[in-house]
Amino acid sequence: MATDSPGKIGSQHLPLRDQVLDGLRKGIISGDYPPGERLTEDRLAEDFGVSRNPIREALRVAEAEGFVVILPRRGAVVASPSSATIDDIFAVRERLEPLAARLAAERAASGDVTTLRSVLQQARLATERQDLRRVAELNSALHLQILEMSGNPWLASIAKALYLHVQWVFQMTANARAPHSWEEHIKLVDAIESGDGDLAEVVALSHVGAASLAAHETTAGGH
Incomplete structure (x- = not known):
């Protein structure tokens, strides 16, 4: 990931999933997570300082929004606008x-x-x-x-x-x-x-x- 980390979260008065989702969107939009990059739950959990559960939930929403593609056996990958x-x-x-x-x-x-x-x-x-x-x-x-x-x-x-x-x-x-x-x-x-x-x-x-x-x-x- 680029030097601009999304930073640890948890202090905001929002569910962790929503905070992760907001940070994930910003990271993808800004290019910190570029199209085609693999996003493992472990890596994102470390990036955001949370457990894997809110990461998994945020990835599902990001997939529905078109920012992420979840592939069989490969996991989540940053989408590329077609x-x-x-x-x-x-x-x-x-x-x-x-x-x-x-x-x-x-x-x-x-x-x-x-x-x-x-x-x-x-x-x-x-x-x-x-x-x-x-x-x-x-x-x-x-x-x-x-x-x-x-x-x-x-x-x-x-x-x-x-x-x-x-x-x-x-x-x-x-x-x-x-x-x-x-x-x-x-x-x-x-x-x-x-x-x-x-x-x-x-x-x-x-x-x-x-x-x-x-x-x-x-x-x-x-x-």
Whole structure:
């Protein structure tokens, strides 16, 4: 595993399984546990400082979520997003994000836009530092903030699980995507600030299309 350990857990007021699951997701999304890597219960128990039972339970949930594949006689292996999985993610994004952008443009307060600008500034600095893990986190944070700004609670609630996978895929493409993504996000925030719902919808759809192309090129390249 990479030098950034998920750390020992147990002090949070959550069931151990949920704490392990959260740490496991973060480790997979960030690339600490890369696609194809074998995850033994003993190793994870040591990584997280817990017994094997919550590890086993967390792995079952992670498999259901698509982050892990449990193979006969081999055990758990970190999944690799397939072309079909990426198709499914972007099929939802191309409906969800343009609608959220339109509603955000129509409903956003000035303070909301200030928050987006702050995320953009952090993303610019992270991009310049080549801190791709942080860029991936901020990419999801920006989109989730726009979903919140839409004022439609259903959009925000259904997006939370999706954006774990969006962040995972983005992390794999971040080396090539980060500068372009930042520039596209500036255009998106500008469109939202303008209050023009039609424009915001078009800009959001274009951004999703560019992200989809990059994701498919990366998986075709062996990721």
